[in-house]
Amino acid sequence: MSIKSSISLTEQQDAFARSLVDSGQFSSLSSVLQQGLELLRQKNELESLEARALRELLEQRLHGQTVPAADMERRTETMIERKRRGLRVDT
Structure with missing residues (x-):
């Protein structure tokens, strides 16, 4: 199901979107915007998952063994030395 919506773009955004259509990468301005929104949705979802994983890790660290x-x-120091040797970096 499609919903018609009115949006405002800057001149640069409009020019960029139209260049994608003109070059044949997208069939319409709508498909450019749909792809952009889908990428933004995926990015937000990934950031949410990463934040949740980080919170879980921090919680484990708070209640786990300490070093x-x-x-x-x-x-x-051992890790740094191993990396330096691997990259052949002189100190």
Whole structure:
């Protein structure tokens, strides 16, 4: 089901959308806008999933085991050294 809607675009947005239609990438201005809205919907959905996953990770970290600062520093230095060797970066 399609719903007709009136929208306003800047001159640059209109020119860009029309160039996509003129080049044959889209059949109409409506299809350009539909694709743009679909991409925005997907982006918002992904950001929501990422935020939820981050909250869950933080919650796990808050209630999980901790690593002493000295051990974490040692692990970090080991990782950095391994990356430097892998990239052949001199210190």
